[in-house]
Amino acid sequence: MYSRINNDESSVGGLILAAGLSTRMGQSKPLTKFLDKKLIDQTIKTMQEAGIDNIQIVTGFEHERVEAYLQDNYSSDHIHTIWNPNYGNGSILTSIKTGLAELTDYELVFIQLVDLPCIMSETYQKLLEAMLVNGKKAVLPTVNGRRGHPALIRMDLLADILAYEESAGGGGLRGFWKQLGDAMMELPVDDRGCIMDTDTKEQLQEAENYMRY
Template sequence: MLSELTASAATSSVALILLAAGASTRMGQAKQLLYFQGQTLLRRAAETAVATGCQPLMLVTGALHEELVAEIDDLPFLVTRNPDWAAGMGSSIRAGLAALEKAPQPPSAVLIMLCDQPLVTPALLLTMIKQQQASQAPVVASAYGGTLGVPAVFSADSLPALRQLGGRRVRGKLLLVMVILLVACRFRGAFLMWIRPPNMPLCWKMTWGSKLRRIQICQLNH
């Protein structure tokens, strides 16, 4: 089933940006290089991205660069470093979009994903791409934790609004961009909170998404 989805030529016109620029200051260590089921979060997300068939694949680094590049060196990623990573996620999205402008062909859509959502699967991302292509929605976003967010697929027409994002409170601004939202995919388990109890190893806590009203929900239980 997954191979049939991956084989779809439609995904080859969709670009993918994997955001991994943060410093994880609240955790005290690089979140991108934490292990989950035998892989670093970055490696797991990168392999998930490759499996979608999206082209090109763009990794945005920032606080860390060489260490992250080494993790995906054997994968078909382009890499750009965001020198303004401390300004927040919006600056990394802009850096990724700017790097994509150098591609030979403009993408029909751009999928944006994070490296710290290890329950995201290729099937989920491919379903979101198919939803966007079938509906021609400007945005197909994930619904979880009572809000909307990434992974999300943005049509080419919606990219100018993304380029206007800036500052640290970009998640709220993404919601404003998604005022034009037509389709949302409810992803159970997408929202991960990282907690470190005193004197205990790092552990995981999962928060399940809640149903949003007034928008179309596509139930995905991956």
């Protein structure tokens, strides 16, 4: 478990993106039932098991309900929320910019989507170790060559992320990663959860079965 590394010279924060419109699911994705709780609970649980104690959650669609649920179930000392008023444009970059601006006290931040509940906490540790060894500005997991989540970034990228415009770089978040060049690395991991989206009820059921067995 870790929350501070390098004898407190570096710190690690967590960012969960939970602002999407949930159009394919047909209901608020963070509050969608998963196993015996909600999707947002599972994502928070994994981050906390990895040792990340301070988590910023970006809300959007049905943010009042999501924020009320979090306030009722979590301590505000460790779980914080911020609303992204631009959530409707469909780009997660607006949520990343909104959330990272609240995490300036941290040197490293994990960025995670709320709808990938099957990631193993060990994967977070592997990404952190890879970054510390290689000195990259961003590390992304890959599963059989396919990029997944979470992403780990150094917060000295914040100014570049805030200034990045999709139209200039192209390809949204992928365009930003491409812009980093050799400063970004891909880390192969044996964690299918990194690429298991739950955009539909069928995918949600598949994810629940995966976690049970």
